[in-house]
Amino acid sequence: MSKTSQKQHWWNNAQYRSLFFQVVLVAMLAGFFWFIGTNTLANLDKRGISTGFGFLSLKAGFGILQSLVPYDESYTFGRTFLVGLLNTLLVSGLGIIFATIIGFTVGVARLSNNWLIAKLAGVYVEMFRNIPLLLQIFFWYFAVLRSLPSPRQSWTAGEIAFLNIRGMYLPQPLLGEGFSFVIWTFVLAVVATVFIRRWAKKRQDDTGQQFKMFRVAFALIVGLPLLVFFALGSPLTWDVPKLQGFNFIGGMTIIPELTALLVALSVYTATFIAEAVRSGILAVSNGQTEAASALGLHKSKVLKLVVIPQAMRVIIPQLTSQYLNLVKNSSLATAIGYPDLVAVFAGTTLNQTGQAIEIIAMTMSVYLFISLTISGFMNWYNKKIMLVER
16 A cells, blocks of 8 residues: 555645646746736837836926825926825725714614614615715715805805815914924823723723723823913914905815715715624624613613624624725716826826826726725724634
8 A cells, every 4th residue: 555655646646736737827827927018018119108117207297186295287297196196095094984984873873763863874875875976976076066156155154164166265273383292292192091991991801890081081182282282382373264366365275076075985885884884783692782781781881882892793894895995986086086096197197108007007006005905904903803712
């Protein structure tokens, strides 16, 4: 028997045979992409189209409606990439925050004992999740925001904030000397709160005694920075927008394209998050709720301390998918002219330079990196709250 196994050929071994076919598959894929790449470069060279990333240092020569960093026509195409990337991260980050808040609220409301609240939440979900996102973006932009009054007839709130067809104008904070101490105090207060919370949790696990965490956290995060702020002589002023001629000057402007895209993304994605929350809560056994109620906990405490923590294990995987969808759906901003990465870099920059391969590859890489980052963080969080069986 031993002599027979020594004479056995390697292709009769399942492990070696599997490794051989994997190596062959990788080699075939590498050869395929090498052929595609060399063929494309040869065709571009025949047509006189240059390749490489040298175009990033060339002057762009066009303006961008909104920029989170200094930018004008004299900056390079590399700067347009940065401006588009920051605008995409802005609308995606804000969209995730708002969609999560709306989704959790509506998801819990759908299970409310109040008939009216539950039905209203159901109508919201069924209406907005069944209308295409692009139509919703058009609705908020053309039907709602484009019907606002002109700057001279702006809607105002206390003569410090104004809303018109050109956007929302808000006071802009101007940080004075010494305000950095307030910021550092806030950061240190947050760090201290985290450590105190851990100590309070360990103390409760060991002794069963609860610590007044909310009061301490409020005093540290809100009270302490305010104390430093007033001690330094209030080093903060506000630049209030003022109507001059046909438009407002000064202050901070939120363009209608950003508002329409943000509202549409948040409202649309929140419907799916609401359903994920509802399914997660329903997945928790009624016995858990009844046991918590038998201990005398209020309904809000039962929901916060017993139901939601267990439901999160069901909610997180669906929540991750919705976050990824929201980031990818933000590329629909091109339809209304919001200057995100696709509109500014994969649109205007590509048309002016003709560097299609490099620009599309960079744009795809950015979305891939953002999605993998979100997925990695959510997987880490999901593993952290996973039930540990002993």
